[in-house]
Amino acid sequence: MEPRFPPALHQELKNRFAERYSTAQAVREHHGKDESPYDPMLPDAVVFVRTTQEIIELVHACEHYRVPLIPYGAGSSIEGHLLALQGGISIDMSQMNQVLAVNAEDLTATVQAGVTRKQLNQELKSSGLFFPIDPGADATLGGMTATRASGTNAVRYGTMRENVLGLTVVTAQGKVVQTSRRAKKSSAGYDLTRLFVGSEGTLGIITEVTVKLYPQPEAISGATVHFPTVADAVNTVITTIQLGIPIARAELLDSTTLRAINAYSKTQLPEQPTLFLEFHGSPASVEEQAQTVQQIAQEHQGAEFQWATQPEQRSKLWQARHDAYFAALQLKPGCRSVTTDVCVPISRLAEVIETTRQLLSGSSLPAPLFGHVGDGNFHCAILVDPNNAAELAEAERLNEAIVKTALEHDGTCTGEHGVGLHKMAFLAQEHGSDMLDLMRAIKQAFDPLGILNPGKIVSPA
């Protein structure tokens, strides 16, 4: 199929990229959707790039023809980030997948944006180091940077905000900038690294990422513990955090999620509110942390503390946790998920989760609840038949009500999934219109032609 965009551009890219330029329907469909419940919106073409230089050429071509560009990592974003609202070119980063440098002495690695988190950790294995940020999917480091992703380890190690040290970015003018040196800290001007982290492809195209690494902990201990109520589980985590215990992972899964996981991962975990915990440190420190948290859990009716000290047991446990979203989808064949992502101060978490559960209990839609409660962040995967308008509307109504509750409790509409299309309407509620004007001013300053992932985060004035 011929793309809608200028035939001259089509010809130019075909000549330049040959078989790495595609307008095939299947390829466009693959690149015009993500894990959001939206119907696909296809790009006109897909280019599989290999170098920063190729991206510069693409930007210059698209600048000339005013054609949108949307960077594509693993396609695992959740809020419609990748949808080609105005057509254009999807830049597939999967062939930019080299780990460029591991500076073990400095605890840093520099990777091309298409490297995935699992690939990086695989390549780090012999170094004694690891990269902690772990969204559910095996996302690319470029995509994780662009959405300011986090995951189960963020309670201890922070999010991409804290763990990106510097970026190589191609600007909307086709310039290449390196946002920072590898020094651990710097106060050399405006923090463009942090500005590009979370910019969702709207301010520049991230081609290389330098991240912090951590020594693999001397000792690791994992555990599951079950509770009669979600509130008991949440209160266990709140107390743990408030005591300053450096817990590495503190994940809540409700009974519906456990049911989904048991079916999907062939586990036999009790189908009741459960915490998945992990402790990192020296053997003495891990022992100390684990004992303290066990005691806190017991004070909140936690039972059946099961330890996973062997690497295989722990891998199985965390793989099951990472698969929770995919497991949830299996609860309702053919469904898609409207996934909420609110995050609130931890003192407000118990009441926000309680209100959320009341909201969900008034709906017929299944909605497993799970998340990173150590950070005050949790998700509901509200499962809908994508062809059923009433279900979609119901899910959006629930999402709105949950966001409203979070905002009323000093929280954010999105803890780690980003804005994309799906959260744009909430940004004004969260930040106010003057903040949005500042964001628009940045977008306008960086991308005056509006060719970088247009229509995401903030709409033009």
Place this chain on the structure above:
Amino acid sequence: MEPRFPPALHQELKNRFAERYSTAQAVREHHGKDESPYDPMLPDAVVFVRTTQEIIELVHACEHYRVPLIPYGAGSSIEGHLLALQGGISIDMSQMNQVLAVNAEDLTATVQAGVTRKQLNQELKSSGLFFPIDPGADATLGGMTATRASGTNAVRYGTMRENVLGLTVVTAQGKVVQTSRRAKKSSAGYDLTRLFVGSEGTLGIITEVTVKLYPQPEAISGATVHFPTVADAVNTVITTIQLGIPIARAELLDSTTLRAINAYSKTQLPEQPTLFLEFHGSPASVEEQAQTVQQIAQEHQGAEFQWATQPEQRSKLWQARHDAYFAALQLKPGCRSVTTDVCVPISRLAEVIETTRQLLSGSSLPAPLFGHVGDGNFHCAILVDPNNAAELAEAERLNEAIVKTALEHDGTCTGEHGVGLHKMAFLAQEHGSDMLDLMRAIKQAFDPLGILNPGKIVSPA
């Protein structure tokens, strides 16, 4: 004395602020200088503000008359940030000194920008919490935010970059924005919090700061240890960091600095390269960390490990460290300091410090060397007679050579002091002109009239 700026504005501000508006020479002199070696450049007037609303009024007035505004905290900045290059109004924040909220359960505090770090910790004392960031001076939280400050604890707790959760800012248009809710993480749009952190008054006027707090450690242990050479001390720290030991403070002081401290603080520390160390954690963890580091130090010829376990001993130790800069100034009566602030990846630290020492040894100017070597960051206080042009030129030549060395080793020209006037020339070397163009684009987008601390960080295109 009548101000140079519009008489109508003078009258307006005099009517509005009465005795909190001053054009007195002494007041203007006090607000037209900082700890940099520059000659003072006086603002035309100083306003002592009490509320965000008053700042809005000031901005509207200055917008109307195109008159510069420079926020003033404690006057302890080091790079000429406060100098009124184009005259205008210094906004003295010292009366906005209320701790607005301590949310102990969430480990956050919200303060007015004029609160100082010592004041905040004093008010936190009974809460069991503390705020770790500690530049040498008793700076204000607003100023620390504006310069992206750090200090001795950053190796463990991060800098202002990691510890500011949200800000209230008055924009150049006189709008008030809150950059973030109090949730621990968020991916709700561009990270304006991090953009204002380190913006040095050039993008907006920070009026309130929400910061992270930490539980006072259950156990704390401090120590000094002496080494035959600076290299031995540095290598002790490098090994400690690379092993992932969560050391809370790891400060290097060279023998000249020790001599200055002994004279200034009436201590009797051996005048040789010394590490000041501190360990935070549970009693078991502190014990474990301290033993490991002691062993590492011994492998690098560290001797006379002296422990300071009592709070009074530790306070004295760290007060002496914080006073190092002021102690250094006493080495040369009437001097001022050209203070370097490079930061490099820790694998490069030993050679950069060695090169720096060679550069300094070729000069007749005294230049005590000290700093946060756990972060790869160190300072030389190059002491000059401010009336001696040859000494000033020599100090700048040394500073340039040290910056050049740092940049050649993947470092930054400024780890924590900011750009101000003094580092502007280095920014292009560090970042390249395309990065500076992006910074200029942000400045232009936020402050098109150029009234916010003009002439700092980046000059207009």
